[in-house]
Amino acid sequence: MISxxxxxxxxxxxxxxxxxxxxxxxxxxxxxxxxxxxxxxxTFIRLLQRELLPSEGSIVVxxxxxxxxxxxxVPFLRRNIGCVFQDFKLLPNKTTxxxxxxxxxxxxxxxxxxRTQVPEVLRLVGLEEKINSYPxxxxxxxxxxxxxxxxxxxxxxxxxxDEPTGNLDPATSLGIMSLFSRINKxxxxxxxxxxxxxxxxxxxxxxxxxxxxxxxxxxDRGVYGYGD
Amino acid sequence: MSSVTRxxxxxxxxxxxxxxxxxxxxxxxxxxxxxxxxxxxxxxxxLIVGASVGSSMIxxxxxxxxxxxxxxxxxxxxxxxxxxxxALNKALVGDVRVKDVKYTxxxxxxxxxxxxxxxxxPEIVDQLExxxxxxxLDVNLKKPQDVNAVVETIKANPGFLKVxxxxxxxxxxxxxxxxxxNQLFAFTxxxxxxxxxxxxxxxxxxxxxxxxTIRLAIYARRKEIGIxxxxxxxxxxxxxxxxxxxxxxxxxxxxxxxxxxxSVQWFLLPKLKESIxxxxxxxxxxxxxxxxxxxxxxxxxxxxxxxxxxxxxxLKV
Numbered sequence: 001m002i003s004x005x006x007x008x009x010x011x012x013x014x015x016x017x018x019x020x021x022x023x024x025x026x027x028x029x030x031x032x033x034x035x036x037x038x039x040x041x042x043t044f045i046r047l048l049q050r051e052l053l054p055s056e057g058s059i060v061v062x063x064x065x066x067x068x069x070x071x072x073x074v075p076f077l078r079r080n081i082g083c084v085f086q087d088f089k090l091l092p093n094k095t096t097x098x099x100x101x102x103x104x105x106x107x108x109x110x111x112x113x114x115r116t117q118v119p120e121v122l123r124l125v126g127l128e129e130k131i132n133s134y135p136x137x138x139x140x141x142x143x144x145x146x147x148x149x150x151x152x153x154x155x156x157x158x159x160x161x162d163e164p165t166g167n168l169d170p171a172t173s174l175g176i177m178s179l180f181s182r183i184n185k186x187x188x189x190x191x192x193x194x195x196x197x198x199x200x201x202x203x204x205x206x207x208x209x210x211x212x213x214x215x216x217x218x219x220d221r222g223v224y225g226y227g228d
Numbered sequence: 229m230s231s232v233t234r235x236x237x238x239x240x241x242x243x244x245x246x247x248x249x250x251x252x253x254x255x256x257x258x259x260x261x262x263x264x265x266x267x268x269x270x271x272x273x274x275l276i277v278g279a280s281v282g283s284s285m286i287x288x289x290x291x292x293x294x295x296x297x298x299x300x301x302x303x304x305x306x307x308x309x310x311x312x313x314x315a316l317n318k319a320l321v322g323d324v325r326v327k328d329v330k331y332t333x334x335x336x337x338x339x340x341x342x343x344x345x346x347x348x349x350p351e352i353v354d355q356l357e358x359x360x361x362x363x364x365l366d367v368n369l370k371k372p373q374d375v376n377a378v379v380e381t382i383k384a385n386p387g388f389l390k391v392x393x394x395x396x397x398x399x400x401x402x403x404x405x406x407x408x409x410n411q412l413f414a415f416t417x418x419x420x421x422x423x424x425x426x427x428x429x430x431x432x433x434x435x436x437x438x439x440x441t442i443r444l445a446i447y448a449r450r451k452e453i454g455i456x457x458x459x460x461x462x463x464x465x466x467x468x469x470x471x472x473x474x475x476x477x478x479x480x481x482x483x484x485x486x487x488x489x490x491s492v493q494w495f496l497l498p499k500l501k502e503s504i505x506x507x508x509x510x511x512x513x514x515x516x517x518x519x520x521x522x523x524x525x526x527x528x529x530x531x532x533x534x535x536x537x538x539x540x541x542x543l544k545v
Binding site: 049071072075076077078079080081083089091102103105106107108150151154 | 247451452454455457458459460461463465
């Protein structure tokens with residue numbers, strides 16, 4: 001699903017944000033990407049979305065070489081990658097239903113597809129009761145569920161999450177993580193960038209640890225593992 | 229890997245026209261002050277375009293009709309020897325540039341005056357004791373451009389001085405329309421230059437206005453645009469509402485300009501026609517359609533150009 005070979009990313013003349021990263025992630029895997037702030041997690045995620053291009057090396061996502069991809073093809077790549085963020089990125093003037101439906105509307109899905117897929121995915125994330133609520137009427141955990149529903153409504157084979165529980169309390173975070181786990185069980189590859197130690201330690205999934213832009217550890221059924 | 233086929237399957241996209249129109253109208257309403265500014269500047273520039281194109285069409289028509297009427301009139305002195313007149317007549321008829329020559333006697337000249345200029349009060353003519361009008365030879369030309377050359381030939385003809393009513397100032401024995409034509413041409417070319425300068429200035433201002441409204445529209449919707457990019461909306465899907473908004477503004481401006489020009493044509497032109505009845509001041513239906521097309525087309529071009537510039541500068545997709 002994801003293959004990064006000798007990937008480096010340098011912003012300007014500074015020291016590299018990522019340096020010589022080699023990572024292979026198979027389809028259907030659940031992977032945590034851990035590290036301190038500034039360790040290169042966000043750069044890692046943005047490279048996979050092709051928000052950024054690597055300074056060196058090659059990245060293949062879903063069989064597509066991102067470094068050789070034409071700009072106009074990028075939207076079609078992104079339809080295969082669901083993204084979840086710390087700040088939810090919901091539209092405040094749209095209801096839960098509309099926020100999720102928007103993701104399908106703008107890629108030209110038919111009304112019929114929207115009417116069947118949106119309620120289905122809202123049931124999956126447990127928000128069928130709140131389809132007509134606006135984001136400011138929802139709790140943080142609920143808002144993150146809406147954003148996960150939006151990321152998953154098109155059934156992408158890959159789901160990326162950048163600090164999805166950064167704004168949530170531990171109990172709510174647990175709920176969100178178990179949701180990711182359920183999505184992973186449908187066959188979707190899930191990559192979660194986080195510095196939530198308890199979460200990583202309790203889930204016992206594959207952990208890739210970054211420090212100063214380098215991969216310092218990559219272990220199956222791993223733990224957060226930093227001394228702080 | 230199944231995901232490869234999924235990517236290929238995504239390229240087919242149904243375009244939702246209703247979505248685009250809704251988005252651009254909504255954005256137009258959200259930034260109505262800026263939009264109004266854009267509409268007004270486009271309105272003014274297109275109004276000037278339309279007015280100058282229309283008036284140059286009318287003037288062109290007037291020039292043509294004046295040119296058609298260009299003839300050289302040679303006034304003859306009373307009691308000129310018929311043999312001399314005949315000799316001049318023959319010399320003129322023999323000229324390849326001359327279409328025909330017509331002799332108008334003193335009596336005929338008076339009759340014509342009575343019928344045209346003095347049609348309202350023919351009794352003035354009847355009160356005259358002597359006929360003050362000279363007889364004349366009217367020379368019609370094949371091409372109006374030859375008028376000056378033919379005038380020179382006539383002046384050089386010794387027979388002309390023999391019959392001219394003012395042999396000491398032969399200039400005054402000749403009347404021809406070239407002066408009017410030259411003045412009209414000077415007037416229209418000045419009009420064109422002034423119009424072009426104004427049009428360019430206003431076009432630049434319109435572009436700046438559209439650029440600004442689109443920038444505001446992009447700013448107002450930056451969150452949505454971010455999400456659209458995130459979930460893989462195609463670049464054209466994101467851009468189209470903004471392009472459409474720019475075109476919508478200019479079309480509105482063009483429509484208002486057409487409305488103004490139309491009412492000028494409807495209400496003012498007939499009055500103008502009345503006051504200068506000797507000139508054919510009118511605009512054919514074909515010309516009106518032509519002007520409308522020019523305005524609408526230039527409106528669309530200005531709108532597209534303005535929003536395209538804004539999209540390049542402010543919308544990274």
